Amino acid sequence: MTTSAVQPSPHPAAGAARLLATGSHALFLVLLAIGTWRAVATGTAYPPLAVLVPVTLAVYAVGALRPVRRSGPWWLVLLTICWGGLLLVSTEFVWVAFSLWLLCVHVLGLRWALPYAVAVLAAVVAAQLTVGAHPAAVVGPAIGCVVAVGIGWGAQLLTREARERQQLVDRLVSTQAEMVELHDDLARTQREAGALTERTRLSRDIHDTLAQGFSSILLLSRAGAEQQDPARLRELLGQIEATAAENLAESRAVVRALTPAQLDVGLAASLGRLLARLEQETGLDTRLEVDGEVAVLSTTEEVALLRVAQSALANVRAHAAARTVAVTLTNAGDTVRLDVLDDGVGFDVAAWSAGRLAAGGGGYGLRAMRDRLRDLGGGLEVESVPGDGTALAAHLPLRGPQQGRTP
Known part of the structure; x- marks a missing residue:
């Protein structure tokens, strides 16, 4: 899976907030320049x-270049x-008052900006009345105050929205990074689980064949x-050679993860060959019975039954000290x-x-058989009484609708 980093697109709120801030600075400079020019033009004393x-x-x-923090209100007062x-x-x-009204909402917040704006408006009206009483001296500044405070409030809302969006984008990027890390962890876990499954399968194959x-x-x-x-010695040497040759073929099959060499002749024939070799090497009386109606099995199922x-x-051979052994392959309904x-x-x-046989070096083969069959949806049943033989029954579910004689 390929993941790409979040690429946040410019938001209109952030652009509008920056534009208003730039416009506010420019407006202050323009209004201050106009006031200075008109003051000089009207003969105001130059030294002040x-x-x-x-x-x-x-x-x-100082305030324009530094972010507004706790010192912001004191800066506005100064x-x-x-x-x-x-x-x-x-x-x-008096024209500079418009810039102060724009700034007050941003610096003080709406709650304290309103009384501040009223105080500045009072100062503007008082200054206007000193040069002549006229309704415009009150109405004009009042309208300008309302408009400026409204613009400042709108700018504050835009700034807040842009900040919240940036926080959301940061959280999204952080979450995506965590998801990528989780995906990598999951992929690594799956690889490790696959490797463990393959090692387990190979260990079973090695135990059931080479060992x-x-x-x-x-x-x-x-x-x-x-x-x-x-x-008799030559006969034993021939059996050793045949077993070694078969082990060599099995080792190559295990390494290449191929079908077991015995299954080249089919499951039933492979079982017969196993029993024939056991009888030849040990003298046991062996018997094989195959149900002619056994379903055609998949290679995986045949491999599992052969390994069992x-x-x-x-x-x-190693533990039973038996005189006879019988193997049957039958079709029992859907298994x-x-x-x-x-x-x-x-x-x-x-x-x-209970697992107590493992302490003596035995029991692994039975557990491997059971696990192998369970992986395919089947199971293993073992019945045995000390001194009275052993019955082992392996079963697998039939997955295909077609049935016929096992080759």
Whole structure:
């Protein structure tokens, strides 16, 4: 899965807020310049202007270049004092009040901006009345005050919206980064689970094929070491060679994750060959029964049943001390069954179920059989009584609608 970083698009609120801030700065400079020009034109004393105008510009620049924090109200008070000084020098500076009204909502908030705006309006009206009483001296500034405060409030709302949107985008980017990390963790976990499953499968295959083959070779070689008859010794050596060759083929199949070499001739024939070799090597009386109506199985199912048979017969050889062993492959309704029965010494099934056999080095093969069958939706049933043989029944569900004779 490919993920891309969030690319936030410019928001109209953020652009409008920046535009209003730039316009507010420009308006202050223009109104201050107009007031200064008109004051000089009307003959206002130059020395006070030469001091107050630069000081006012410097104070405004400090607030314009620095973000408004807790010191913002004090900065506005200082700027208002500078404006008041200019207003005392010349009433032409009443125009600057419009910029103060724009600023007050942003700096003080609407609650404190309203009384501040009224105070500035009172100062403007008082300055206007000193040069002549006229209704416009009150109505004009009042309208300007309402308009400026309204614009300032709108700008504050736009700024707040832009800030909230930026916070939302930041959270979205953070969440996306967490999702990407979670996706990577999930992919890594899935890879590890797949690797673990494959290792488990290979360990079962190795136990059911190579390990059992090596066990046969070991038993045959021990028998050969004690054999004095040259003919019997040659027979044992031939069996060792055949088992080693088969192990070699199985090892190649395991490495390449291919179908077991025995299944080249079909499941039923492979079971017959396993029993024939067991009888030849151990002298056991073996018997195979195959139901002619057994469903055609998939390769995976045939592999599972073959591995179960290999492991079960290896247990009979190594532990059962049996005289006879029988294998049956039958169709039982919607399942296929593989049964392995022997008349050997048996074992304690309860101890195996509780895991106590593992301490003595046994039990892994039975657990591997059970896990292999469970992976395919099947199961394993074991019945045994010490001294009275063992019955092992493996079953798998039939997944395909077609049935026929197992080759």
